[in-house]
Amino acid sequence: MTLIAPFQSGLVADIEPWLAPADSFSKFNNMHIHHGYVEKRQGYRLFGALAAIAAGAAIINITQANPGEVTSAAPHLLTTGDMVYLVSVGGMTSVNNKIFTITVIDATHFTIDLNTTSLSPYTVGGTFAKVDPITDRVMGIDRHIDATGIKTTLAFNARRAYSYNVGTSIFDQLDGVDIFTSGEYDYVWTANWQSSGGNNRLYFTNGLPGVLQLAPPPPPPVFVTDGIRYFDPSVSLVNTFEFSPKLDSVALWPYRVLTGAKLIFTLGQRLLCLNTYEYEPASGVSVNYPQRVRWCAKQDPGNWNDSIAGGGGYADAATGDHIISARALQNQIIVFFTNSVWTLTTTPDPAKPLRWQKINSFRACDGKMASVAYDRYAVALGTRGITATDGVETRRVDEKISKFTVDDINVNEFQKVFCERSYSNRRMWSLFNAIETASGAENDSALIYDDDSSSFSTYSINMNCLGYGNFSKDFALDDFTAATSMDFSLNDFNDEDLFSFFWQENQETLLGGDIYGNVMTMEAGNDDNGVIIEGEFISAAWNPFKEEGAECRLNFVDLFISTDVATKATISFYKDTQRTPYCSQEIDLLPDLDYVAEIIDATQTNPVVVNAPSHGRTSGDIIYIYGSQGMIQINSGEAAPSYTVTVIDENNFSLNGINGTTFNAYTTGGKVYLREFYRTKTYKRAYGGGIGFQHRIQLMTEGLDCPLIVHGIRPNFIKRGKRSIS
Numbered sequence: 260m261t262l263i264a265p266f267q268s269g270l271v272a273d274i275e276p277w278l279a280p281a282d283s284f285s286k287f288n289n290m291h292i293h294h295g296y297v298e299k300r301q302g303y304r305l306f307g308a309l310a311a312i313a314a315g316a317a318i319i320n321i322t323q324a325n326p327g328e329v330t331s332a333a334p335h336l337l338t339t340g341d342m343v344y345l346v347s348v349g350g351m352t353s354v355n356n357k358i359f360t361i362t363v364i365d366a367t368h369f370t371i372d373l374n375t376t377s378l379s380p381y382t383v384g385g386t387f388a389k390v391d392p393i394t395d396r397v398m399g400i401d402r403h404i405d406a407t408g409i410k411t412t413l414a415f416n417a418r419r420a421y422s423y424n425v426g427t428s429i430f431d432q433l434d435g436v437d438i439f440t441s442g443e444y445d446y447v448w449t450a451n452w453q454s455s456g457g458n459n460r461l462y463f464t465n466g467l468p469g470v471l472q473l474a475p476p477p478p479p480p481v482f483v484t485d486g487i488r489y490f491d492p493s494v495s496l497v498n499t500f501e502f503s504p505k506l507d508s509v510a511l512w513p514y515r516v517l518t519g520a521k522l523i524f525t526l527g528q529r530l531l532c533l534n535t536y537e538y539e540p541a542s543g544v545s546v547n548y549p550q551r552v553r554w555c556a557k558q559d560p561g562n563w564n565d566s567i568a569g570g571g572g573y574a575d576a577a578t579g580d581h582i583i584s585a586r587a588l589q590n591q592i593i594v595f596f597t598n599s600v601w602t603l604t605t606t607p608d609p610a611k612p613l614r615w616q617k618i619n620s621f622r623a624c625d626g627k628m629a630s631v632a633y634d635r636y637a638v639a640l641g642t643r644g645i646t647a648t649d650g651v652e653t654r655r656v657d658e659k660i661s662k663f664t665v666d667d668i669n670v671n672e673f674q675k676v677f678c679e680r681s682y683s684n685r686r687m688w689s690l691f692n693a694i695e696t697a698s699g700a701e702n703d704s705a706l707i708y709d710d711d712s713s714s715f716s717t718y719s720i721n722m723n724c725l726g727y728g729n730f731s732k733d734f735a736l737d738d739f740t741a742a743t744s745m746d747f748s749l750n751d752f753n754d755e756d757l758f759s760f761f762w763q764e765n766q767e768t769l770l771g772g773d774i775y776g777n778v779m780t781m782e783a784g785n786d787d788n789g790v791i792i793e794g795e796f797i798s799a800a801w802n803p804f805k806e807e808g809a810e811c812r813l814n815f816v817d818l819f820i821s822t823d824v825a826t827k828a829t830i831s832f833y834k835d836t837q838r839t840p841y842c843s844q845e846i847d848l849l850p851d852l853d854y855v856a857e858i859i860d861a862t863q864t865n866p867v868v869v870n871a872p873s874h875g876r877t878s879g880d881i882i883y884i885y886g887s888q889g890m891i892q893i894n895s896g897e898a899a900p901s902y903t904v905t906v907i908d909e910n911n912f913s914l915n916g917i918n919g920t921t922f923n924a925y926t927t928g929g930k931v932y933l934r935e936f937y938r939t940k941t942y943k944r945a946y947g948g949g950i951g952f953q954h955r956i957q958l959m960t961e962g963l964d965c966p967l968i969v970h971g972i973r974p975n976f977i978k979r980g981k982r983s984i985s
Contacts, residue, residue, distance in 0.1 A: 261973070262819070262971045262972070262973045263281050263282050263971060263972040263973065263974075264282070264295070264296075264819070264970060264971030264972070265282075265295030265296065265970075265971075266282045266292045266295055266296060266297050266712070266714075267280075267282060267292065267295070267712045267713075267714060268280040268282045268283035268284075268659070268712075268714060269283065269284065269287060269291075269292050269659070269709065269712060269714025269715050269716055270283070270284055270285075270286075270287040270659065270660055270714065270715040270716050270717065271283035271284065271285065271659045271660070271799070272285065272659065272660045272662065272663065273658070273659060273660060273661050273662065274659075275800075276799050276800035276953070276955065277799075277800040277802070277805065277953050279799040279800070280799060281799055281801060282799075283659075283798075283799045284716075284796045284797060284798060284799065285797045285798075285799065285955075286795060286796060286797040286957075287715075287716040287717065287795075287796050287797075288716070288717050288718070288719060288793075288794070288795050288796070289717075289718055289719055289792055289793060289794040289795065290716055290794050290795070290796055290967075291686065291707050291709055291714075291716040292709050292711075292712045292714045292716070293684070293686075293709065293711075294711065295712070295970075296968055296969060296970045296971075297796065297967075297968070297969040297970075298966075298967070298968050298969075299785075299792065299794035299960060299965075299966055299967040299968075300707075300718055300782075300792065300794070301781075301782045301783060301784060301785060302783065302784045302785055302786045302787040302788065302790075302792055303720075303771060303779035303780060303781050303782070303783055303784070303787055303788055304779060304780045304783045304784055304788055305357070305777060305778075305779060305780075305788055306728065306768075306770055306778045306779055306780045307356070307414075307423060307428065307429060307430045307778050308344065308356055308357055308358045308430065308776050308777050308778065309395065309397065309414055309416050309419075309421050309430050309432075309776040309777075309778065310344055310346065310356070310388070310421070310430070310432050310776075311343075311344035311358075311388035311389065311390045311391070311395050311776060312388075312391065312394045312395055312416070312418050312419065312437075313388045313389050313390075313391060314388065315346065315386030315387060315388045316331055316332070316333065316335060316386060316387055316388070317331065317332035317333070317385075317386055318330065318331060318332070318345070318348060318384070318385035318386060318387055319331070319332050320381055321348065321351050321354065321375065321381040321385070322375065322381075323351075323375050323376050323377075323378060323380055323381075324374075324375060324376060325374040325375070325376050326362075326370040326371060326372060326373060326374060326375070327351075327354070327370060327371050327373050327374070327375030327378075328364065328368055328369070328370050329361075329368065329369055329370070329371060329387065330367055330368055331367050331368075331369075331387070332367075333367070334366045334367060335363075335366070335367060335369060335387075337361055337363055337369055337389060338363060339361065339362050339363045340360065340361075340362075341360075341361050341389055341390070342358050342359065342360050342361070342389070342390040342775050343358070343359055343361055343371070343387040343388060343389055343390060344356075344357070344358050344387065344388045344390055344776065345357060345359065345371075345385060345386075345387050346385065346386055346387075346388075347384050347385050347386055348381065348384065348385030349381070349382040349383040349384045349385065350379050350380050350381045350382030350383070351375065351378050351379050351380065351381045351382075352379065353378055353379070354371070354373065354375070354378070355385075356429045356430075358390055358775055358776055358777055359371035359372055359373060360372045390775050390776055392701075392774040392775060393417065393443065394416065394417045394418050395416050395417070395418075395774075395775060395776040396416055396417055396443070396723050396772075396773070396774040396775070396776070397414060397415070397416055397723055397724055397772020397773060397774070397776060397777070397778060398415050398416055398417055398439075398441055398445065398446050398447050398465065398723070398724060398772070399414070399415040399446055399447025399448070399449065399463070399724060399726060399772075400412070400413070400414045400415075400724060400725070400726025400727065400728060400770050400771075400772055400778065401413055401447075401449040401451075401461065401463070401726050401727065402451075402461075402727060402728060402729060403451065403459075403460075403461035403490050403491075403492065404451050404453065404459070404461075405453075405459045405492065405493070406453060406459050410729045410767075411423065411490075411492060412728035412729055412770075413449075413461060413463075413490060414430060414726075414728075414770075414772060414778050415439070415447040415463070415465075416439075416776060417439055417440075417441040417442070417443075417445070418437045418438070418439050418440075418441070419432055419433065419434060419436075419437060419438060419439070420432075420433045420434065420438060420463075420488075420490070420499050421433060422490070422492075422496070423728060423729075430778070431497070433490070433497060433498060433499055434497075434498050434499055435497075437484060438484055438485075438488060438499060438501075439465050439467075439484060439485055440467065440470070440484050440485055441465045441467070441485075443675070444627075444674040444675065445465040445466055445467055446465070446466075446627055446628050446677065446724060447463050447464070447465050448463065448464055448465075448466065448521070448522050448523055448627070449461055449462065449463045449523070450462050450463075450523040450524055450525055450530070451525070452489075452525055452530055452560055454558055454560075458491075458560065459491065459493065460489040460490065460491045460560075461489060461490045461491075462487060462488070462489045462502065462523050462530065462560075463487070463488055463489070463490070463499075463523070464486065464487045464488070464519060464520055464521070464522075464523055465485060466519070466520070466521045466522075466534075466627065467485040467486070467519060467536075468485060468486060468518045468519040468536035468545040468547070469482030469483075469484070469485050469486025469487070469501065469503055469518040469519050469536070469545070470482060470483055470484045470485055470486070471483075471518070471538070471545075479512065480503060480512060480513075480516060480538070481501070482501045482503050482518060483501075485519060486501060486502070486503060486518050486519040486536075487501070487502040487503070487517070487518075487519060487520060487523070487532070488500060488501050488502055489502050503516045503517060503518055503538075504516070504517050504555070504560075504561065504562075504563040504571075505563065505564060506537065506553075506563055506564065506565055506566075506571070507564060507565065507566045508564060508566050508567060513538075513540035513543070514540060515537060515538060515539065515540065516537065516538040517532065517535060517536075517537055517538075517553065517563055518536045518537060518538050518545040519535065519536035519545065520532035520533060520534060520535045520536065520553075521533060521534035521535075521582060521627065522534060522582065522584070522585050522627070524585065524587055524592055526587065526590075526591075526592060526603070526605065526613070527557070527590075527605040527612060527613070528557050528558050529554045529555050529556070529557055529558075529612065529613075530554065530555045530560040531552055531553070531554050531592070531603075531613070532552070532553045532554075533551070533552050533582050533585055533594065534547070534548070534549050534550075534551065534581065534582040535547070535548050535551050535552075535553050535573075536548075537553075548573075548575065549581035549582055550575045550576040550577075550578060550579075550580070550581065550582065550596075551573055551574070551575050551576075552573065552574055552575075552576075552603055552613060552615075553565075553571065553572070553573040554571055554572055554573070554612065554613060555571045556569060556570050556571055557569075557609075557612070568609075568610070569609070572610070572611070572612070572613075574611065574613055574614070574615060575615075576594075576596070576601055576615040576617075577615070577617075578596060578599055578601075578617070580596035580597040580598050580599050581596060581597050582594055582595075582596055583595050583596060583597055583624050583625065583626070583627060584624045584626065584627050584628070584629060584630040584639065585603075585630070586630050586631065586632035586637040587632055588632055588635075588636070588637050588649075588650060589634075589635075589650075590604070590605065591603060591604045591605075591650055592604075593630075593632075593637040593648050593650065595623050595624035595630060595639050595641075597622065598620060598621075598622050599617060599618075599619065599620045599621065600617075600618045600619055600621055600623050600648055600653050601615055601616060601617050601618060602615075602616045602618060602650050603615060603616075604616060618648065618650070618651070618652065618653060619652070619653050621643075621646070621653050622641050622642070622643050623639045623641050623643070623646045623648065623653055624639035624640065624641045625640070625641040625642050625673040625674070625676070626640070626673050626674045626675065626676040626677075627674065628676065628677040628678060628724070629641070629673070629676040629677070629678055629689070630678055631678040631679060631680055631687055633647075633680075635649055636648055636649040636650075638656065638678070638687065638708075640664055640668075640673075640676050640678065640689055640691075640706075641664065641673075642664055642665060642670055642673060643664070643665075644657050644661055644664055644665075645657035645663075645664060657715075659714075659715060660715050663706065663715075666694070667691075667693060667694060667695075667704075667706075667717075668691045668692070668693070668694070669691070669692040669693065669694045669700070671700070672691075672692040672700050672702075673691075675690070675691065675692055675700075675701075675702050675723070676689060676690065676691045677689070677690040677691075677702065677722075677723070677724050677725055678690075678725075679725035679726065679769070681769050681781070681782060682767075682769075683769070683782075684782060685709070685710040685711055686707055686708060686709050686710060687707070687708040687710070688705050688706075688707060688725055689705060689706040689707075689708075690702040690704070690705050690720075690722050690723070690724070690725065691704055691705070691706065692704070701721065701723065701774055702721065702722060702723055703719065703720070703721050704717055704718060704719055704720065705717065705718040705720050705722070719793070720787070721773055721774075722771040722772065722773055722779070722781075723771075723772055723773055723774050724771070724772045725769065725770065725771050725772075725781070726769075726770050726771075726772070727767055727768065727769060727770060728767075728768060728770045728778075729767060729768065768780055768781075769781040769782060784964070785963070785964045785965060785966045786963045786964060789963070791961050791962055791963050791965075792961065792965075793959070793960070793961040794958075794959070794960045794961070794967060795957065795958065795959045795960075796957070796958050797955060797956075797957045798955050798956050798957075798972070799955070800953035800954065800955050801813070801953065801954050801955070801974055801976075802952060802953045802954065802976070803976055804976070804978050805952070805953070807978075809978055809979065810950055810951055810952050810978075810979045811950070811951075811952075811954075811976045811977060811978050811979055812948065812949070812950045812976065812977045812979060813832065813834070813947040813948070813949055813954040813974055813975070813976055814946070814947065814948065814975045814976070814977060815944050815945060815946045815947060815974075815975050816830065816944070816945050816947065816956055816972060816973070816974045816975070817942045817943070817944050817972070817973040817974075817975070818830075818846075818942065818943045818944075818945070818958075818969055818971075818972055818973075819940060819941075819942055819969070819970045819971035819972070819973070820848055820940065820941065820942075820943055820967070820968060820969050820970065821848070821938070821939075821940055821966075821967075821968040821970070822848050822849060822850045822936070822937070822938055822939050822940070822941055823848040823849075823965065823966055823967070824848075824849065824885055824894075824896070824936045825886075825962065825964060825965050826847070826848045826960060826962065826965040826966060826967055827845055827846065827847050827848070827886070827960065827962065827965070828845070828846055828848070828958055828959065828960040828967060829843055829844070829845050829846075829958070829959045829960070830843065830844050830845075830846060830945035830956055830957070830958055831843040831956065831957040831958075831959070832945075832947040832948075832949055832954070832955075832956055833954070833955040833956070833957065834949040834950070834951030834953065834954050834955075835951040835952060835953060836953075840957065841947075841949050842946075842947060842948065842949070844945045844946060846943045846944075846945055847885075847886055847930075847943075848943065848967070849885060849886075849932075849936060850936070850937065850939050850941045851934075851941070852883065852885075852932035852933065852934040852935070852936060853932055853933035853934050854930060854931075854932055855871070855874055855875065855876070855882065855930070855931040855932060855933060856871040856872060856873060856874040856875070856930070856931045857871065857872070857929075857930055857931075858870065858871050858884070858887060858928070858929035858930060858931065859871070859872065860925055861887065861890050861893055861919070861925040861929070862919065862925075863890075863919045863920055863921075863922055863924060863925075864919055864920065865917075865918040865919065865920055866905075866913040866914050866915060866916065866917050866918065866919070867890075867893060867913065867914045867917045867918075867919035867922070868907065868911055868912070868913045868914075869884075869893070869904075869911065869912055869913070869914065869931075870910060870911050871910065871911070871912070871931050872909075872910045873909060873910065874906075874909070874910065874912060874931060875909075876904055876906055876912055876931075877906060878904065878905045878906045878912075879903060879904075879905075880903070880904050881901050881902065881903055881904075881933075882901065882902050882904055882931050882932065882933065883895040883900075883901055883902070883931070883932045883933070883934065883935050883936070884902065884929055884930070884931055884932070885929070885930060885932065885936060886928045886929045886930055887925065887928055887929030888925075888926045888927050888928040888929070889923050889924050889925045889926030889927065890919070890922050890923050890924060890925040890926075891923065892919070892922040892923065893914065893917070893919070893922070893925075893929070894929070895935065895936065896936075898917055898922075899916075899917065900935065901935065902914045902915070902917065903915045903916075940970060942973075950979055954974070954976075956972075956974075
């Protein structure tokens with residue numbers, strides 16, 4: 260069988276494996292196709308944390324230990340597994356403005372999931388606040404863009420808004436009071452408004468109607484929570500402002516007011532609100548108009564008066580469906596209703612500047628955030644499938660996985676599907692809650708679509724929302740010390756992982772928010788903020804002689820891979836319809852480095868003594884060690900790039916000048932080589948041997964900082980005389 264490369268098909272779930280393309284996968288998790296090769300996904304790093312809403316409790320000490328132990332001034336009332344937000348800690352400042360999982364020791368002591376041994380000692384002060392996954396969950400991330408192009412990253416939880424401080428690299432809480440009463444489905448929708456008059460605002464809404472303050476009575480009306488608000492740093496850096504414009508010319512309260520909207524856009528020099536809430540004086544309540552688009556006067560978001568010419572206006576789509584989601588597409592907006600798709604386009608008529616036009620009757624979208632815009636079409640996820648709409652027609656684009664939205668996404672939590680594009684890596688993310696998992700009703704997975712290959716894959720990842728932000732600075736090498744807020748040292752990284760922390764000042768980056776208030780830099784590093792990533796794929800079913808009805812032996816599989824010093828992978832072989840592998844083999848990703856011997860032990864002594872049977876070395880020889888587990892310090896590049904040995908006997912030698920008394924205990928693995936590791940591409944072989952009418956392989960890999968790139972697969976078959984037809 261010829262080399263399977265480049266990869267294009269990705270996850271294929273709608274065709275039997277024996278009929279599927281040879282480069283496809285029946286399971287493709289925590290991996291994706293990128294530029295024709297298979298790649299284990301990148302991880303994420305902490306960008307910042309939103310301060311918990313709960314009141315803080317005093318801290319009187321934090322120990323330098325593994326893990327760090329916190330002493331509270333009064334009974335903490337916490338339970339093991341709770342999460343806390345720490346702030347204002349003196350001395351050990353690197354724990355500030357971060358969220359930790361705790362383990363209770365007693366009524367006034369608990370540990371946090373952080374090794375504080377090398378951090379600066381605690382001195383004074385500090386508080387902790389318990390994180391609530393309902394009120395503290397991240398519900399939106401976006402940027403305010405001013406007239407000069409300067410961008411300010413904003414993040415929102417279910418109660419408040421936060422602005423990212425580029426000087427301190429911390430999210431500052433805005434307003435100081437609750438501005439939302441959001442539930443778990445009330446994601447924040449945003450729209451930037453820029454005008455030549457200097458009115459540059461980020462408008463945002465959680466989709467709920469504003470709550471009217473009735474005492475003391477208006478005028479003017481004040482909406483204390485929810486509704487539409489905006490952020491304008493030219494007016495205030497510490498507050499947002501409620502936005503409830505009048506809709507008529509009535510001078511005294513009560514009058515008609517726009518109190519909220521599900522979605523906000525800019526189009527044709529107007530601010531648009533879709534699926535609106537409007538205060539009606541006759542009823543004294545906010546009324547929902549689910550088919551409505553309402554707009555302001557041209558170039559004037561302060562004028563929504565629909566009773567005078569040149570003011571605002573509205574138009575209702577001629578349908579009983581409700582607006583679910585929408586995306587801007589060139590000079591129009593694609594609007595997804597409950598059972599139809601419409602376009603909203605501009606007209607030359609100043610009295611009716613916007614017009615509804617129905618495209619079709621198709622249930623295309625089932626979540627407010629379950630859509631995303633491309634240059635020529637808008638993609639939406641619904642219970643009937645994944646579709647693309649170009650303004651003329653709507654068609655399915657999920658032929659390879661047409662049952663995915665029905666079989667794999669929890670239909671009861673479809674409102675949590677959250678889509679966003681990764682522009683730098685040309686892929687689309689769709690966060691969702693998977694049916695088969697036991698994580699409750701929160702998003703625990705992502706469907707990934709690669710723009711270049713039109714292929715799908717899945718990630719196991721716990722993110723509630725996605726958005727874009729900007730870094731405040733480019734880290735220098737001196738920033739990577741254990742005593743800084745980075746919480747890791749330069750030695751924790753290989754070259755590729757280290758480069759993921761370097762960016763130009765104010766560079767745009769994809770961010771993700773979880774249900775605990777953490778905002779993460781996505782697609783960075785090779786682990787999830789210190790948690791390993793488990794990558795897996797299962798190939799299509801292969802048999803180059805299937806058209807003859809003949810069985811074959813799969814002798815071995817050659818993987819053409821990018822080398823890596825730490826990554827290991829397990830290859831398992833399956834034949835016919837068997838669900839358990841008949842053999843498995845672990846491979847490393849090292850190139851040919853002149854293998855010497857396998858390590859079976861290493862001592863915590865001065866110097867370190869390595870047990871490598873039949874090593875064949877002579878005192879004074881220079882060797883390299885890779886793959887040791889437990890005592891990772893003896894791997895080349897940790898304590899030293901290479902080692903000079905002193906031979907003890909035919910099975911043991913010591914590493915000259917290497918004091919191992921403080922090293923971790925050796926557990927397993929490791930090999931001795933004569934050459935230093937270098938980055939390249941190489942073939943790695945795994946042996947099978949099974950005979951059957953179809954063959955599949957499974958590849959699994961895990962570990963911290965363990966990337967994997969597979970450029971091609973070359974299986975080797977021999978035809979057998981026995982035919983599969985009986």
